Structure formats: C-alpha cells, structure tokens
Amino acid sequence: MGMQPELLAHLQTGTTTVARAWGIERCDGVRLGFTDHDNDLEFERFSFRAASGLTTSALEQSTGLSVDNAEAIGVLSDASVQEADIAAGRMDGADITAWLVNWVNPDERSVLFRGNIGEIRRSGGAFVAELRGLAEQLNVPRGRVYQRPCSAVLGDASCRFDLNAPGYVHTREVADVSERRVFHFPTLDDYEPGWFTRGQLQVQSGIAEGLSGLIKRDWFDQDGGRNIELWEPLGAQIGRGDQVKLVAGCDKRFSTCRHKFLNTLNFQGFPDIPGEDWITSYPTRESGNTGGSLR
Known part of the structure; x- marks a missing residue:
C-alpha cells in the first residue's frame, strides 16, 4: 500500500x-x-x-x-x-x-x-x-459443481428469492428454550411441520440480539406445541420473551424450489443429470422403446 x-x-x-x-x-x-x-x-x-x-x-x-x-x-x-x-x-x-x-x-x-x-x-x-x-x-474455491441439488444459498444473489416474502418468515417471542439450542413455541399452526428445517433462527432482542443459528429440526410435540432445534447452541443466553425470527428452510431439491418457493427459474442445480444406474440401463421387450431415455 x-x-x-x-x-x-x-x-x-x-x-x-x-x-x-x-x-x-x-x-x-x-x-x-x-x-x-x-x-x-x-x-x-x-x-x-x-x-x-x-x-x-x-x-x-x-x-x-x-x-x-x-x-x-x-x-x-x-x-x-x-x-x-x-x-x-x-x-x-x-x-x-x-x-x-x-x-x-x-x-x-x-x-x-x-x-x-x-x-x-x-x-x-x-x-x-x-x-x-x-x-x-x-x-476460496471458485466455480460450479455439476450436481442435482441447488448450489445457491436461499436468498443470495444466485437464488434471488425474497426472504421477506409473506409466509416465509415469522417473528415471535420465545416461550421456552433448552441449552440455547431447542426453542419451544405454544403454536405455529400456520406453518406445516418441517417448514423451517434447514432454515435460520435469528435473535431480534435480548442479550443474544444479532446472533443466528441453522435449524436442524422443526416438529410438533405431543402437547401440540412447536419445537425448533438448532444444529449448535447459540453463543449467548436466550430468555423467555426474547424475539426471534424464523426463516423458512430449503433442502436444495428441484421439487422444493418449484412447489415451496416458486423459484424454478433461479434453480442452480442440474436435476436431470443421469444417476449411476444409467450406465447399466438397456432396452427390454417389456419397456416402452420409444427412443427416449431408458431411465
């Protein structure tokens, strides 16, 4: 310099x-x-x-x-x-x-x-x-890998999905938390189980404000409450009443991109790549030999 x-x-x-x-x-x-x-x-x-x-x-x-x-x-x-x-x-x-x-x-x-x-x-x-x-x-490695799953991160410049779109984020108070990793909410009836799996939990208030974690599981418990489990505990204490934002998760599959996010134009994977079994495929009398794919 x-x-x-x-x-x-x-x-x-x-x-x-x-x-x-x-x-x-x-x-x-x-x-x-x-x-x-x-x-x-x-x-x-x-x-x-x-x-x-x-x-x-x-x-x-x-x-x-x-x-x-x-x-x-x-x-x-x-x-x-x-x-x-x-x-x-x-x-x-x-x-x-x-x-x-x-x-x-x-x-x-x-x-x-x-x-x-x-x-x-x-x-x-x-x-x-x-x-x-x-x-x-x-x-930092550059370039793309030819793979079936999407290589983009939900909401980034390649994905282009608006994470603030209605139905994909939800902000509410924490009812209970265990080991700074498992969060309990009385109800989340507007979202089907697993909706937030592979998504993010972002802390909006309290000592841990500004911290975030990746969501491992999202499920209903036997009492009808909703549980959100992170892969790793957050680095600061979470208390009852703290506000958190839940962001919907994406499993990188083409069907999820199509039906959950309506974002197929920006899908960054290659869903039609033949699998390993393709090399063993061969025509038979029972199959429809139309000249198309043998898969």
Missing part, C-alpha cells in the same frame, strides 16, 4: 510523532478502535482508545498474490473486547484496518494492513486473533 506523501515527508524529517492504530468493525456494525499511543485518537469514524493493551506481531506483507497474515494480541476487558462477545462469535470475520498515523496531525496517515479476523484463541484474560489479509479470498 502506498505511503501518503505528507506522512512520508514527516518520516523523512528524522524526528517523528507516529503511532499505530487499529480499527475493527464487527459484522453487527459495532466499531472498536485501539492505538499504542498514550492518548486517544479519532479519525475515519473510529475512536481509538489508548492503553487498550492491543498489540500486533510483525505484518507479513508481500507483493504478488500470496496471502498476508499477522496476529493481534490484546487484553479482554469490559470496555473493549469482551470474552462473551468472542464466545458468541460477534468478532468472527470482523473487518480490521491498521494505520500508521502522525498523532500530532491524524490527517497524515497511511494504511498498513486491511483484512479480516480469523481464528481467535483466548485464555488467562487475554486473546490472540489471527489477521487475514485481503488476499485470503484467493483461497
């Missing part, structure tokens, strides 16, 4: 007043700022707190397409990074930017690193966060 001319001129004077600053923007929009200067700084809509206990290892940056990685080491505290937020996954994938800044004139600054937070380890009141550079996206 190029150095800002004003900052470069300042560094060439030999007597410098520079510090490092780190800005973190979580996926839920919360912005956190840290600096190794002894006074707070403000720029780029961040408030960078001094004496926050955050430091970083040497940034491994290179030219070309290789992936840049580093680590950020900090102290867990109620005022900045909380252990509960890490456990709940609120820091996962957060955007992070590191600057070299002239603390006398913060307008003189240059970006040293830009990327995301990867794996986070925590122990003894401290945490170590892996920083992944922008080139990390080069490790």
Whole structure:
C-alpha cells in the first residue's frame, strides 16, 4: 500500500510523532478502535482508545498474490473486547484496518494492513486473533459443481428469492428454550411441520440480539406445541420473551424450489443429470422403446 506523501515527508524529517492504530468493525456494525499511543485518537469514524493493551506481531506483507497474515494480541476487558462477545462469535470475520498515523496531525496517515479476523484463541484474560489479509479470498474455491441439488444459498444473489416474502418468515417471542439450542413455541399452526428445517433462527432482542443459528429440526410435540432445534447452541443466553425470527428452510431439491418457493427459474442445480444406474440401463421387450431415455 502506498505511503501518503505528507506522512512520508514527516518520516523523512528524522524526528517523528507516529503511532499505530487499529480499527475493527464487527459484522453487527459495532466499531472498536485501539492505538499504542498514550492518548486517544479519532479519525475515519473510529475512536481509538489508548492503553487498550492491543498489540500486533510483525505484518507479513508481500507483493504478488500470496496471502498476508499477522496476529493481534490484546487484553479482554469490559470496555473493549469482551470474552462473551468472542464466545458468541460477534468478532468472527470482523473487518480490521491498521494505520500508521502522525498523532500530532491524524490527517497524515497511511494504511498498513486491511483484512479480516480469523481464528481467535483466548485464555488467562487475554486473546490472540489471527489477521487475514485481503488476499485470503484467493483461497476460496471458485466455480460450479455439476450436481442435482441447488448450489445457491436461499436468498443470495444466485437464488434471488425474497426472504421477506409473506409466509416465509415469522417473528415471535420465545416461550421456552433448552441449552440455547431447542426453542419451544405454544403454536405455529400456520406453518406445516418441517417448514423451517434447514432454515435460520435469528435473535431480534435480548442479550443474544444479532446472533443466528441453522435449524436442524422443526416438529410438533405431543402437547401440540412447536419445537425448533438448532444444529449448535447459540453463543449467548436466550430468555423467555426474547424475539426471534424464523426463516423458512430449503433442502436444495428441484421439487422444493418449484412447489415451496416458486423459484424454478433461479434453480442452480442440474436435476436431470443421469444417476449411476444409467450406465447399466438397456432396452427390454417389456419397456416402452420409444427412443427416449431408458431411465
């Protein structure tokens, strides 16, 4: 990344007043700022707190397409990074930017690193966060796989289905919850059993607001109530009365896309691919030999 001319001129004077600053923007929009200067700084809509206990290892940056990685080491505290937020996954994938800044004139600054937070380890009141550079996206597989099920995620740019369409989302209060994973509702009569299987549960209020989980099962119990079970427990406590949003699930089959979502034009699978038994098919006298498929 190029150095800002004003900052470069300042560094060439030999007597410098520079510090490092780190800005973190979580996926839920919360912005956190840290600096190794002894006074707070403000720029780029961040408030960078001094004496926050955050430091970083040497940034491994290179030219070309290789992936840049580093680590950020900090102290867990109620005022900045909380252990509960890490456990709940609120820091996962957060955007992070590191600057070299002239603390006398913060307008003189240059970006040293830009990327995301990867794996986070925590122990003894401290945490170590892996920083992944922008080139990390080069490790993501690209292209499509020829398969019968749909390869899109319900509601994404390929699927194009409107998840806010009537009948596909439902918001209500939680009546009871077990192990932060099984949610009980007195009634959900407007939706057939299994309607939300493979869908999402999104928390709208309470301590766990902003968290979400994938739905494993959706069924009626013997008392006529409705149960929603997640694959994994949520990272924060859920209480009675908290609002949750249930999003309908998709099993990626063509028939589901056609009858449940009326979205066949955007189906991203190949439902007519012959199966493995096709190579053993042969004409017989009993079958209709019309020149069509032997399947």
